[in-house]
Amino acid sequence: MADNKLVESVKALEKGAMKLSLASDEARSSALLAIAGAIDRNRTLIHEENEKDIEAAGKSGIAKALLHRLEFTDEKIDSAIKGLEELSRLPDPIGKIKEKRELDPGFVLEKVTFPIGVIAMIFEARPDALVQIAGLAIKSGNAVVLKGGKEATLTNRALVSIIKEAALPIVQTDWILGIESHEDVDAILSLDKYIDLVIPRGSNAFVRYVMDHTRIPVIGHADGICSVYIDSDADLEKALAICIDSKVQYPAACNAAETFLVHSAVCEAFLPRLSSAFASLGVKVHADERAIRYFPSAEAAAEDDFRTEYLSLECAVKVVDSEEEAIEHIQEHGSHHTDAIVTENEEHKMEFFSSVDSADVFCNCSTRFADGFRFGLGAEVGISTSKIHARGPVGLDGLMTTKWLLSGNGETVAEYSGKNGRSFHHKELI
């Protein structure tokens, strides 16, 4: 359970969210610039705190890759500042008219976007992520509870305080709360009365833990088991480039491919080429009984290898006899994140697009394109595999809900009822 002080802080955010939702886009955007300026002026302090975090993390012996993410170098600070400036120039996400309909002359219904309220974001030990998330919150008019990875505690504490202070003269309300302990995360997850949405990022196990321990709606994804299917009608040049990019370009990403399904009609022509490319790039292969003869150093794939998110230079390869078999494999083994077909056959493409029930379904390109920036969403909150609210890469839109606004002139339902009642004309205005 949450202690009283935390509950009071979160309750204050609820009121702050309402106030922030009423601030003009100009005010919210100038707060973003004020934050950017304050971060720039406080580099020394930020570096000092970050140094302490790095030293402590070094002593505890964390992996080099994690240490690298933890470091808030001047280059990363520059890029965080640039991100805030870009965010300030994005169109206002509040008050966008999604539907507009005249029910009867002069009786007009609008569906407009509105901030969700209080959002909790839990993320890995990357100080740049904190800056980005705080920026997204203020731009979208939402209050935010932030919990970063524990290795970044001191850096994050300094950043939250700098951000809060810089924005306060403009937004004049509580809208950001940093929490630090695991106990506080559990407490936050129990506050479904005050928190409207949770966005967890991090390890599969952690995201699953969050999903299993809260009644608050969660946007995110636990697994990224993405597949590439090489169809009988694939262009094998494209196929090779796409397989390599999907696996090798950044194997630790959730949108990297883990499974390659190859149609039997092309395996003789394609698998020797894939095999030598993967061998030269150091990709370890788990191959099924029909694929293994093409991969001299592969291990025989067990059923579990097709349900594994390797997140490294490792993958599973299987030969299939039809597109249908490939689709069935993906539906059964994948995580409904991102799956791609390589084919020159328009019918096969459409079959794949209709039948694969994943957030992102691609044809003739790398699975690595599943990303809010590449999709042109301006900014990315995360990638959702939920079918509710937001699916796939989520931009500022995912932080918005809608309101129905109806403007009349004294209309009553009684006038529109019964045999001689008026009827609606429902004229679309957009």
Add this chain to the structure above:
Amino acid sequence: MADNKLVESVKALEKGAMKLSLASDEARSSALLAIAGAIDRNRTLIHEENEKDIEAAGKSGIAKALLHRLEFTDEKIDSAIKGLEELSRLPDPIGKIKEKRELDPGFVLEKVTFPIGVIAMIFEARPDALVQIAGLAIKSGNAVVLKGGKEATLTNRALVSIIKEAALPIVQTDWILGIESHEDVDAILSLDKYIDLVIPRGSNAFVRYVMDHTRIPVIGHADGICSVYIDSDADLEKALAICIDSKVQYPAACNAAETFLVHSAVCEAFLPRLSSAFASLGVKVHADERAIRYFPSAEAAAEDDFRTEYLSLECAVKVVDSEEEAIEHIQEHGSHHTDAIVTENEEHKMEFFSSVDSADVFCNCSTRFADGFRFGLGAEVGISTSKIHARGPVGLDGLMTTKWLLSGNGETVAEYSGKNGRSFHHKELI
């Protein structure tokens, strides 16, 4: 926990949903007409089963209003058939393009609508609701688990069997499952692995029970505590008509008003008129200390009276000194369902529209307009007070998710990376 047979039946729906999502709009719409025809041909059977339900319900002494809802008269059957025919003519909700963007020449991203999958609907003892919900499911390409009020068990069992049989030759899959016991409801609520969305209707207590006992996302609303605020700049003629309609036109509906907030500047001119109108219509009033002198037979309102959904000819009245006070009252006491202001002052209207955080916010019309049919949504699944996925009256759109489809020509992320990488042009195509 769910027994194995039920789990198997729900699993079969998961596959059925996928098959239904691939059926053409023509097939789904002709299934609707086949169902309409089968219901028409089976009136005798339906009446027989409905008679048995009514007899049993009469013996158990249920309220007259409930008995009336349970009756599936020929007139109601006619109207259910008409509803199916109208549904068959609505535009196909599957495959609507919501976004379309060229990332780079010939590299096109689309966000298209797609059915959610398996939806569980739990509803009151109204056989016509079963027909409507089954129709919405098939039109939207979703499989559905149906649980109607227990008083309608025999009628519902007959209807499910008629509907299933009529649709089978066309859709050739399992897409509808009727369940009957409370134990089965609990079991269904535990099947978050196979069921994507729950839509409960019925009493507040029941909807709250569902929300508290499942990890499946829920669309709906527990309370409908709606308010009408009569502003200092209200047209009092309109105000009177709106207050009467909001309270009296159908008091058992969730969108009927429960609370009337009247600005002190107009209470002298308005409350005597409201008082005599409510007295002549038999509306019982709970009035605060400033309003009570205008209502000779009112009771003094306790704090709880402003948090009560009366659902009958009963309401609470309060005098406020400012629009701000009215808004604060609504935020604190309302259920974020539907709230209205009566004013001729455009600034006051805009203030109310921005600050009231409810699914529906109205100006100068009755709260009773909060309804999918009146909003022009074609059909209504229910009214949601959730801020996630769908808010307010929910039409077929609320039964859809989206997929991102990306069509390329061999693109890799590597080409778009680094100093000399290609950049995206992100050209909007719609």
